[in-house]
Amino acid sequence: MKLNKTRLDLALARACKSARDLRQEGIPPSTLTRATRGEELTAKSAGRIARALGVDVAEIMEEAKQ
Numbered sequence: 001m002k003l004n005k006t007r008l009d010l011a012l013a014r015a016c017k018s019a020r021d022l023r024q025e026g027i028p029p030s031t032l033t034r035a036t037r038g039e040e041l042t043a044k045s046a047g048r049i050a051r052a053l054g055v056d057v058a059e060i061m062e063e064a065k066q
Contacts, residue, residue, distance in 0.1 A: 001040065001041050001042070001043055001046045001061060002038050002039065002040060002041065002061070002062040003035045003038070003041065003046060003049070003060050003061060003062060004038075004060060004061065004062045004063070005036055005037075005038055007059060007060045007061075008035060008036065008049075008060050011050075011053040011055050011059065011060050012053065014053075014055075015053045015054055015055075017052070017053065019032050019036075021052075022049065022052050022053075025052045026048075027045075027048055027049060027052060031045050031048075031049070032049075035049060038062065043057075046060075046061065
């Protein structure tokens, strides 16, 4: 599962949070790096990021290419 960097940045801005805030909520720095690079994440990691931002994971996911 990949996260969309633009959507992730928007969710961070709306939540008034930074990557540091997410790290303080227990999300490892390596996971945040992979997320911002658009690399694959586990569903659990994507869900933890979404929960920390107060959004549904679908709001920050990369759209599937058909």
